[in-house]
Amino acid sequence: MDGSPGILLILDGWGHAPAAPGNALAAAASPFLDALVGDPAGLLLEASGGAVGLPEGVVGNSEIGHMVMGAGRPLEYDSLLVQRQAESGALRTHPVLRDVCGRLVREGGTLHLVGLCSDGRIHADIGHLPEVLRAVRAAGLERCAIHAITDGRDVPEGTSGRYLSALTTMTEEIGVGFVAGVIGRDYAMDKSGRDDLTAKASRLLLDGAAERTAPDAESAVRGHDHDGSVPPTAVTDPAGTPTTVRDGDVILFMNFRSDRTAPLVDRVADDLASDGRTRVRLLSLGRYDTRAEVPALVPRADASGGVADALEEAGVRSLRIAEREKFDHVTFFFNGRDARRRTGEEHVLVPPAADGPVQDHPEMNIDALGRAVVEGAGRGDVGLVVANLANMDVVGHTGSYEATCRAVTAVDRVAARICAAARDSGHWVLLVGDHGNAEQMLTSPEDGSAPRPYGGHTRNPVPCALVTADGARPAAPAGAAIPSIGPTVLHLLGVPVPAGMSAPSLFTLRSRQGALDDLR
Ligand SMILES: O=C(O)[C@@H](CO)OP(=O)(O)O
Ligand SMILES: [Mn+2]
Numbered sequence: 001m002d003g004s005p006g007i008l009l010i011l012d013g014w015g016h017a018p019a020a021p022g023n024a025l026a027a028a029a030s031p032f033l034d035a036l037v038g039d040p041a042g043l044l045l046e047a048s049g050g051a052v053g054l055p056e057g058v059v060g061n062s063e064i065g066h067m068v069m070g071a072g073r074p075l076e077y078d079s080l081l082v083q084r085q086a087e088s089g090a091l092r093t094h095p096v097l098r099d100v101c102g103r104l105v106r107e108g109g110t111l112h113l114v115g116l117c118s119d120g121r122i123h124a125d126i127g128h129l130p131e132v133l134r135a136v137r138a139a140g141l142e143r144c145a146i147h148a149i150t151d152g153r154d155v156p157e158g159t160s161g162r163y164l165s166a167l168t169t170m171t172e173e174i175g176v177g178f179v180a181g182v183i184g185r186d187y188a189m190d191k192s193g194r195d196d197l198t199a200k201a202s203r204l205l206l207d208g209a210a211e212r213t214a215p216d217a218e219s220a221v222r223g224h225d226h227d228g229s230v231p232p233t234a235v236t237d238p239a240g241t242p243t244t245v246r247d248g249d250v251i252l253f254m255n256f257r258s259d260r261t262a263p264l265v266d267r268v269a270d271d272l273a274s275d276g277r278t279r280v281r282l283l284s285l286g287r288y289d290t291r292a293e294v295p296a297l298v299p300r301a302d303a304s305g306g307v308a309d310a311l312e313e314a315g316v317r318s319l320r321i322a323e324r325e326k327f328d329h330v331t332f333f334f335n336g337r338d339a340r341r342r343t344g345e346e347h348v349l350v351p352p353a354a355d356g357p358v359q360d361h362p363e364m365n366i367d368a369l370g371r372a373v374v375e376g377a378g379r380g381d382v383g384l385v386v387a388n389l390a391n392m393d394v395v396g397h398t399g400s401y402e403a404t405c406r407a408v409t410a411v412d413r414v415a416a417r418i419c420a421a422a423r424d425s426g427h428w429v430l431l432v433g434d435h436g437n438a439e440q441m442l443t444s445p446e447d448g449s450a451p452r453p454y455g456g457h458t459r460n461p462v463p464c465a466l467v468t469a470d471g472a473r474p475a476a477p478a479g480a481a482i483p484s485i486g487p488t489v490l491h492l493l494g495v496p497v498p499a500g501m502s503a504p505s506l507f508t509l510r511s512r513q514g515a516l517d518d519l520r
């Protein structure tokens with residue numbers, strides 16, 4: 001490589017918005033980040049909607065953010081591919097769905113639909129359900145059980161009742177489907193290894209085993225604290241009988257995103273095997289990264305040929321560093337949803353600093369992460385360090401404004417420390433957000449009522465800054481987006497940019513003389 005070694009520092013949830021109530025980035029003490037955003041050489045990049053490969057108007061998310069930064073081009077994300085099939089009618093006439101429903105009609109079986117019940121469109125979209133129900137209706141299948149997972153993280157807290165009512169209306173209008181169970185995403189979509197929560201979600205689905213029962217969906221969410229923590233609730237029939245999954249039934253998982261659904265899918269597959277219910281078939285809307293073989297109705301876009309391949313080709317060593325919540329993002333997703341570790345690629349998983357709710361320790365283990373980045377960069381044999389500072393997103397999702405302000409200050413402190421060390425060791429540092437979160441911690445409900453806490457992602461642009469000794473000048477075209485991070489990193493390293501990387505590089509590295517000329 002004829003460029004110079006560097007650090008790609010991804011500040012998760014680092015979006016940009018004008019100072020306003022609820023903007024934790026504007027309010028928190030963050031002098032280093034403020035200076036980067038205020039610098040004329042700083043940039044704002046698009047990180048949501050069509051600019052990254054999502055449906056227009058859809059907020060960004062960590063998966064697509066890290067995928068397109070690594071791929072160096074927008075990628076058609078699963079939500080877009082499913083939405084396209086729903087809009088074209090391809091989902092309603094999907095041959096696999098038609099055959100499955102036909103068999104269930106002949107055998108008197110049930111189709112079970114399991115999915116996140118909101119239009120947050122990060123993991124799932126309730127808007128995809130009608131087309132599946134129409135396929136069921138067209139096949140003449142009458143038994144379609146819906147197992148709803150309540151959200152409150154991708155959409156404002158307290159909206160689960162509204163989404164469940166919308167779901168009930170859909171089933172009435174289309175004439176098929178009934179809600180069999182309701183459970184919070186904290187149980188059904190846990191990816192932190194809480195197998196006890198995943199087990200409860202599996203047993204609610206398979207056996208109707210619940211902590212409480214309800215006569216209908218809406219009453220299943222009354223009296224709970226948070227949408228995400230609705231306990232396993234079976235919606236029983238008039239005789240008080242819960243729905244169960246019987247041998248020969250089919251379960252279709254409706255989330256298009258894999259990471260938080262895969263643990264439940266694998267647990268359900270294991271439970272079915274141990275129960276001897278070997279003729280239950282599992283299907284998914286989007287493709288999942290599960291141990292179990294689960295056919296997907298909608299295939300994924302190809303995300304290969306990115307930075308990881310270019311570095312391997314050029315023989316450049318890279319170091320990937322993150323805490324658990326974002327470790328898959330700087331490895332698997334940055335590499336194009338590819339688990340193959342490239343030659344010269346090293347991984348550092350930073351352990352958690354403490355247990356308990358993250359809003360109680362918003363600093364997480366960021367100091368250990370900062371040390372790992374500085375040590376890694378200082379080794380001399382590493383061309384690129386890719387690190388994710390997770391705090392602003394992970395703490396942002398709690399909806400706690402105060403804790404998020406503390407997270408912002410922690411990120412600011414450690415990012416400044418990394419940049420100072422990098423300057424001493426002759427490394428450039430490219431800082432960028434993967435989508436917004438901390439800059440908007442309040443949402444104004446459509447009914448004009450008072451703003452409410454909001455911990456979800458945003459459509460805001462993300463800041464991007466290059467800190468280097470070489471006086472780089474921004475050359476970002478208008479409307480630049482985060483896929484440009486891929487070619488920019490390779491350009492700075494002096495590694496050839498693969499032809500497939502359609503996004504333009506963001507900075508032109510001026511010669512040292514050029515930088516001095518500028519100063520005259
Ligand atoms: O936590 C998650 O699963 C999503 C929000 O639902 O956030 P991110 O895309 O940042 O992982
Ligand atoms: Mn993120």
Ligand SMILES: [Mn+2]
Nearest residue numbers: 062393394397
């Ligand atoms: Mn997030």
